[in-house]
Amino acid sequence: MRRSRLTRHLMATALPAALLLGSGTGTAVADPLIARNMSTYGLPGGIDTPTAETLPDGTLGATVSWSDYARRGNIFFQALPGLTAVLRYGRVDGINDYRNEGYISDRSLDLRYQVLEEDGWRPAVAVGLQDFLGTGVYSGEYVVATKTITPRIRVSAGLGWGVLAGNPRTIDVGDEGGTPNVDQWFSGSPKPFASVSWQATDKLNLIAEYSNDEYVANYSNGNSFQQGEEPGSSLNLAANYRIGRNYEAGLYTIGGETIGATFTIALNPREAAYPSGLEKAPAPVRPRPSPAADPEGWSGSWSQDPTAQPAIQKALGDALADEGQTLESMGLSATRAEVRIRNTRFINQAEAVGRTARLMTRALPPSVETFAITSTANGMPTSTVVLRRSDVERLENTEAGQIAAASQLVDAPRSAPGLVTTPGVTPRFRWSIKPYVDLGIFSAEDGLTHEVGAEARASYEITPGLIVTGAIRQRAFGDIGQRGPGIPGERGEYYTPEEYEADASLETTPEGVPRVRSDTRMYTGNTSPVIPELTLAWYEKPTDTVYTRVTTGLLERAYGGVSAEALWKPANSQLAIGAEVNHVRKRDFDQLFDFRDYEVTMGHVSAYYEFTEGFTGQLSVGKYLAGDVGATVALQREFANGWRIGAYATKTDLSAEEFGEGSFDKGITLSIPLGWATGEASRDRVSTDLRSLSRDGGAQLNVNGRLYDRVREAQTVDLYEGWGRFWR
CATH class of the missing domain: 2.40.160.40 (monomeric porin ompg)
Known part of the structure; x- marks a missing residue:
C-alpha cells in the first residue's frame, strides 16, 4: 500500500x-x-x-x-x-x-x-x-x-x-x-x-x-x-x-x-479474568466447644460406639461432595482422623486439602486433634498432609504460609489399618459429550488448518485403580483432509490415500525410516465415527514411594498395544525416576479395531527434577517409535494458578538427512486451566502441543494417564506452589 x-x-x-x-x-x-x-x-x-x-x-x-x-x-x-x-x-x-x-x-x-x-x-x-x-x-x-x-x-x-x-x-x-x-x-x-x-x-x-x-x-x-x-x-x-x-x-x-x-x-497467568474466582466460599472453621460444654466429646468415649464412625463418615462425605471432593475412605480414633480424598474440582490440590481441613473441624468430635489428609489419584494414595486441629483453628485468618509451616507432608502408605471404604465409591461411571477443535499451525505448506466435531467420552472405575476409558469422535467440518506423506524429491506433492495404502513399501522413507508420524494425515478426514482411545488401565502402589501403571487397548489414534510404567517419587523429593516400556502395533487409518503390519517395542528411562519458581526439568533416554535411540530434554514452568508452559527437544541416532526438514524433533507445550478464564472451579484444561512438523525421528507414544503428572500434584513443589489457596 x-x-x-x-x-x-x-x-x-x-x-x-x-x-x-x-x-x-x-x-x-x-x-x-x-x-x-x-x-x-x-x-x-x-x-x-x-x-x-x-x-x-x-x-x-x-x-x-x-x-x-x-x-x-x-x-x-x-x-x-x-x-x-x-x-x-x-x-x-x-x-x-x-x-x-x-x-x-x-x-x-x-x-x-x-x-x-x-x-x-x-x-x-x-x-x-x-x-x-x-x-x-x-x-x-x-x-x-x-x-x-x-x-x-x-x-x-x-x-x-x-x-x-x-x-x-x-x-x-x-x-x-x-x-x-x-x-x-x-x-x-x-x-x-x-x-x-x-x-x-x-x-x-x-x-x-x-x-x-x-x-x-x-x-x-x-x-x-x-x-x-x-x-x-x-x-x-x-x-x-x-x-x-x-x-x-x-x-x-x-x-x-x-x-x-x-x-x-x-x-498473564497472574491476571485471571476472575482473580478471586466464582466458586462459593468454603465453610468456616468451627472452633471446638470447651471441655465443660462437651465432656463426652472431649473424653473420646464416643469412639467406642460402633455407630459413630459410619455416621461421621457419611456426614463428612456428603459435605465433601458439595465441595467437589470424594471421600474414598476414612480411619477414625479418639484422637486422630485420616481421610483419603479424590479432588474432582480444584486445579490446586492445596485448595482441596484446605477445604477438607475446614470440614473436618465441623464433622469430628472435639477429642480428635490430629488430621491426616491423604490425596489420591487413580486409586493411589500420593501424599498425606498432617495437621493439628488446634493449628487449623488458630491460624484460619492468617496468611497461608503459617499453616504450611505448621503442617507436615509425608509419604502416604499403600494401605493403613482401620481405613473404612466409603460405600458407593466404586464402581463409578462418568461420561461427557463435548465439541472438539483440532488445529494445525506452523505448517509451511498448509498454513492454518482446522477440524471441528463432537466427542463422547466415558470412564468406568471398576475398583480403585482399575479403570476402563473410551472415546468416540464424529467430525462435523474442517479442512484437515486425509493425505499421504510427501513424495520424495517433489516438495509440495503428496501420495494420494489410495496410492499409500496400496503400496506397503511407501510406509518406509527412502532413508529406511519407518513412517510412524509422517503419515499422520492418513488418520484425519474421516467422515465416519472414529475411536481415538479405548483402554483398560490398572494403577497400583506397591510401596510407599513407588507407583505403577499398566494400560492396554487402543492407546491413541495411531497405535494400540500395552504400555507399562513405574515411577519412584517420594512425597518430599524434588527428584523422581521413572521407566516405561511399550509394545504397540500401528492402527488402521479408519481408527476402529483393525491394525497394520508395523509393530515395535520401545520405551524410556526418565529423570524429573522440580526446581524453584515452578520449573520442572525432564530427561528421557531410550528407544522411540521408529526404532531410533536417543534422548529428550524438556523444561516446563507451572504457575500457582495451574498454567503450564514448556518446551522440549529430542535428538536421536537419525542423521539430519534421515530425519528430514527440521533436523530434530522439538516443540512447545501449553496447558491452561479452564477455570482461569471462566472463574469457575474446574480441573478441566485446554492443552496443545505446538510443533511445526510431524516427523518420524524422536516420535513418542501418546498415552493418557502417565504417572508423573498424576502423582506430583499433591507433592512437594507442586503442592506448596499453590499453598496460597489453602484458605480459599
Missing part, C-alpha cells in the same frame, strides 16, 4: 516534533522496562528493531503483523523475568521456492535475555538471537540498551548483525533447518539501530526508529530476492493503541512507503 509524497513528509516530520513537545510533561503510565508495545517480530521493541524491555514474568501472547514485506504470526513467552522467547511463522513475499508463488513460508525462533536492568543513569541492556534455528531469512544478533528519558519517553540504541545490519546471511538451499547457526553468530560488520517511543496518552504509543533491514534474501545457489520494494529510507514510524489490558492494535510504515498493521493479544 503506497503513501503519497505529502503524507510521507508529514509523518516523517510531525512525529519527531511531537516527541520533543511531549517530553517536558506527563505522568508515568507503565512500569520502567515493561514493554509498552510489541514489534512486528513479536518481541518488545520498536517496529522492526528490538529494545531491552521485557514483559511481566510469565506473559504469554501472540502478535500478527502484515505488510508488503512480510506477514508474521508470533507466539511469545516471558519464560523468566529476563528471558523472552518467540516462535514465529512468517510468509516472506518476494522470494520464490519450489511452488513459484512469489513467497515462502518460514519458521523461526528468537531468544532475548536482559543482562542488566535499568538503574539510575544506567540503561537496561539485552542480548538477543534472532532466527537462530530456522533457515535464516531473519537471522541476526544484537546488543541493545534502553533508557527512560522521561516518564513518557524511552530511547533505545544498539548494534546489530545479520539482517539487523542490512547484511543478510546466505541461506543454504540444502539446509533442513533446525540446527543452530552458531558459526554465524555476531559475525560480519555490525551496524547501529535505534528507536524512540513516546507514550502520548495512556492508550496511544508513537514510535520512530532507524533500521538497516533492506529486506533481501541471498541463497547459496546464487539467487538473490528483494522482499517487496526496497525501502525508501531507514526511518520507520508507528502508532499503537492499547485496547483494555490484553489487546493492542497498530499501524506502521517501513521506509515511509508501505503501510503495515499489527495486532497483539497478551495474557
Whole structure:
C-alpha cells in the first residue's frame, strides 16, 4: 500500500516534533522496562528493531503483523523475568521456492535475555538471537540498551548483525533447518539501530526508529530476492493503541512507503479474568466447644460406639461432595482422623486439602486433634498432609504460609489399618459429550488448518485403580483432509490415500525410516465415527514411594498395544525416576479395531527434577517409535494458578538427512486451566502441543494417564506452589 509524497513528509516530520513537545510533561503510565508495545517480530521493541524491555514474568501472547514485506504470526513467552522467547511463522513475499508463488513460508525462533536492568543513569541492556534455528531469512544478533528519558519517553540504541545490519546471511538451499547457526553468530560488520517511543496518552504509543533491514534474501545457489520494494529510507514510524489490558492494535510504515498493521493479544497467568474466582466460599472453621460444654466429646468415649464412625463418615462425605471432593475412605480414633480424598474440582490440590481441613473441624468430635489428609489419584494414595486441629483453628485468618509451616507432608502408605471404604465409591461411571477443535499451525505448506466435531467420552472405575476409558469422535467440518506423506524429491506433492495404502513399501522413507508420524494425515478426514482411545488401565502402589501403571487397548489414534510404567517419587523429593516400556502395533487409518503390519517395542528411562519458581526439568533416554535411540530434554514452568508452559527437544541416532526438514524433533507445550478464564472451579484444561512438523525421528507414544503428572500434584513443589489457596 503506497503513501503519497505529502503524507510521507508529514509523518516523517510531525512525529519527531511531537516527541520533543511531549517530553517536558506527563505522568508515568507503565512500569520502567515493561514493554509498552510489541514489534512486528513479536518481541518488545520498536517496529522492526528490538529494545531491552521485557514483559511481566510469565506473559504469554501472540502478535500478527502484515505488510508488503512480510506477514508474521508470533507466539511469545516471558519464560523468566529476563528471558523472552518467540516462535514465529512468517510468509516472506518476494522470494520464490519450489511452488513459484512469489513467497515462502518460514519458521523461526528468537531468544532475548536482559543482562542488566535499568538503574539510575544506567540503561537496561539485552542480548538477543534472532532466527537462530530456522533457515535464516531473519537471522541476526544484537546488543541493545534502553533508557527512560522521561516518564513518557524511552530511547533505545544498539548494534546489530545479520539482517539487523542490512547484511543478510546466505541461506543454504540444502539446509533442513533446525540446527543452530552458531558459526554465524555476531559475525560480519555490525551496524547501529535505534528507536524512540513516546507514550502520548495512556492508550496511544508513537514510535520512530532507524533500521538497516533492506529486506533481501541471498541463497547459496546464487539467487538473490528483494522482499517487496526496497525501502525508501531507514526511518520507520508507528502508532499503537492499547485496547483494555490484553489487546493492542497498530499501524506502521517501513521506509515511509508501505503501510503495515499489527495486532497483539497478551495474557498473564497472574491476571485471571476472575482473580478471586466464582466458586462459593468454603465453610468456616468451627472452633471446638470447651471441655465443660462437651465432656463426652472431649473424653473420646464416643469412639467406642460402633455407630459413630459410619455416621461421621457419611456426614463428612456428603459435605465433601458439595465441595467437589470424594471421600474414598476414612480411619477414625479418639484422637486422630485420616481421610483419603479424590479432588474432582480444584486445579490446586492445596485448595482441596484446605477445604477438607475446614470440614473436618465441623464433622469430628472435639477429642480428635490430629488430621491426616491423604490425596489420591487413580486409586493411589500420593501424599498425606498432617495437621493439628488446634493449628487449623488458630491460624484460619492468617496468611497461608503459617499453616504450611505448621503442617507436615509425608509419604502416604499403600494401605493403613482401620481405613473404612466409603460405600458407593466404586464402581463409578462418568461420561461427557463435548465439541472438539483440532488445529494445525506452523505448517509451511498448509498454513492454518482446522477440524471441528463432537466427542463422547466415558470412564468406568471398576475398583480403585482399575479403570476402563473410551472415546468416540464424529467430525462435523474442517479442512484437515486425509493425505499421504510427501513424495520424495517433489516438495509440495503428496501420495494420494489410495496410492499409500496400496503400496506397503511407501510406509518406509527412502532413508529406511519407518513412517510412524509422517503419515499422520492418513488418520484425519474421516467422515465416519472414529475411536481415538479405548483402554483398560490398572494403577497400583506397591510401596510407599513407588507407583505403577499398566494400560492396554487402543492407546491413541495411531497405535494400540500395552504400555507399562513405574515411577519412584517420594512425597518430599524434588527428584523422581521413572521407566516405561511399550509394545504397540500401528492402527488402521479408519481408527476402529483393525491394525497394520508395523509393530515395535520401545520405551524410556526418565529423570524429573522440580526446581524453584515452578520449573520442572525432564530427561528421557531410550528407544522411540521408529526404532531410533536417543534422548529428550524438556523444561516446563507451572504457575500457582495451574498454567503450564514448556518446551522440549529430542535428538536421536537419525542423521539430519534421515530425519528430514527440521533436523530434530522439538516443540512447545501449553496447558491452561479452564477455570482461569471462566472463574469457575474446574480441573478441566485446554492443552496443545505446538510443533511445526510431524516427523518420524524422536516420535513418542501418546498415552493418557502417565504417572508423573498424576502423582506430583499433591507433592512437594507442586503442592506448596499453590499453598496460597489453602484458605480459599
